[in-house]
Amino acid sequence: xxxxxxxxxxxxxxxxxxxxxxxxxxxxxxxxxxxxxxxxxxxxxxxxxxxxxxxxxxxxxxxxxxxxxxxxxxxxxxxxxxxxxxxxxxxxxxxxxxxxxxxxxxxxxxxxxxxxxxxxxxxxxxxxxxxxxxxxxxxxxxxxxxxxxxxxxxxxxxxxxxxxxxxxxxxxxxxxxxxxxxxxxxxxxxxxxxxxxxxxxxxxxxxxxxxxxxxxxxxxxxxxxxxxxxxxxxxxxxxxxxxxxxxxxxxxxxxxxxxxxxxxxxxxxxxxxxxxxxxxxxxxxxxxxxxxxxxxxxxxxxxxxxxxxxxxxxxxxxxxxxxxxxxxxxxxxxxxxxxxxxxxxxxxxxxxx
Numbered sequence: 001x002x003x004x005x006x007x008x009x010x011x012x013x014x015x016x017x018x019x020x021x022x023x024x025x026x027x028x029x030x031x032x033x034x035x036x037x038x039x040x041x042x043x044x045x046x047x048x049x050x051x052x053x054x055x056x057x058x059x060x061x062x063x064x065x066x067x068x069x070x071x072x073x074x075x076x077x078x079x080x081x082x083x084x085x086x087x088x089x090x091x092x093x094x095x096x097x098x099x100x101x102x103x104x105x106x107x108x109x110x111x112x113x114x115x116x117x118x119x120x121x122x123x124x125x126x127x128x129x130x131x132x133x134x135x136x137x138x139x140x141x142x143x144x145x146x147x148x149x150x151x152x153x154x155x156x157x158x159x160x161x162x163x164x165x166x167x168x169x170x171x172x173x174x175x176x177x178x179x180x181x182x183x184x185x186x187x188x189x190x191x192x193x194x195x196x197x198x199x200x201x202x203x204x205x206x207x208x209x210x211x212x213x214x215x216x217x218x219x220x221x222x223x224x225x226x227x228x229x230x231x232x233x234x235x236x237x238x239x240x241x242x243x244x245x246x247x248x249x250x251x252x253x254x255x256x257x258x259x260x261x262x263x264x265x266x267x268x269x270x271x272x273x274x275x276x277x278x279x280x281x282x283x284x285x286x287x288x289x290x291x292x293x294x295x296x297x298x299x300x301x302x303x304x305x306x307x308x309x310x311x312x313x314x315x316x317x318x319x320x321x322x323x324x325x326x327x328x329x330x331x332x333x334x335x336x337x338x339x340x341x342x343x344x345x346x347x348x349x350x351x352x353x
Contacts, residue, residue: 036159040166042330045201046208047072047171065172192345199340204333210300211252217296218258218288219248222265225284235280238272254316254332258289311335 027034047068054064170177178197185193223244226237237243243265250261262285270278319331 032159036162036166038330040163041170042204042333043163043167043208044170044174045204046212047167047205048174048201049205049209051171061175069168069171196340196344200333200337203336203340207333207336211254213300214292214296215248215251218251218261218292219244221288222247226281230277230280233280235273235277237269237277237281239268243268256320258292262286262289311339 050068051061051064054067055061059067178201182190182194182197223240226240226243230237246265246268247258247261250257250264253260266278266282266285269281315331315335319327319334321327
């Protein structure tokens, strides 16, 4: 009998392992779809506070939803029609400079300019390293990599469209989705669960609005400084609208986004404008990053999600490691949700023991 029971336990355990592996493989296959759904739900929760605000001002919920969606899509379309032509023109101008850059590479003048702009860098050593690396390239594999990048861009555009469509659906049906989720909770625990869920939803919405606000501040200030302020001192920065747009996109990513965007912008200014413009731009972004890190970010995030700074850093790093950019985006509201659960569920239970 003991042998039969042991065999039965082993058989059930083996079947459990097989089922777990099958579930893991299924989740892995659906990873892209899950990412789209998570991003769309995240954005929908970000728009929900605006809908709730309009409801408090006597807007019917359907009208509030339509108003918010039309406003957001209108702003997005306005940015496209206002910025994209400028960026397109500047990208075309940048492409026209490619022959000059090639001739500069051939006669060595561009390396002289870079050396003058970045005297602390051994440009010749970098060039020699690049030449040695180019000789090792497999151009057939490189062509395949270019094709892969093109397919990745097309997939990204398709994914963005899917996320926008899902976001519109989630915003319009968020109340019914919440109601359906609440009904799955036992009636005795439902009020507490609803209270926690609404607080988490509010924290996510405030976080999204706060992060977008930071990105807008960086983008607008970058455009003003690069386009209006620096030319007053005789520093005409080429492709300033494109650089400001890069600053805006970078700041949408927590922690590392602003630094990465500033690094890219500084390198582009060094390439197209040289010294002393690159020095002034680098100093500006160093100052701005200090202001954002110690003034803007703490105040906005403390108001939005009320998470200590150390936990913000740890959560963003962990989320970025596990799920990439999406993980970095959702890590801070997830940390806020965990803190809410700990403070309002776990700690009171511990106090009762």
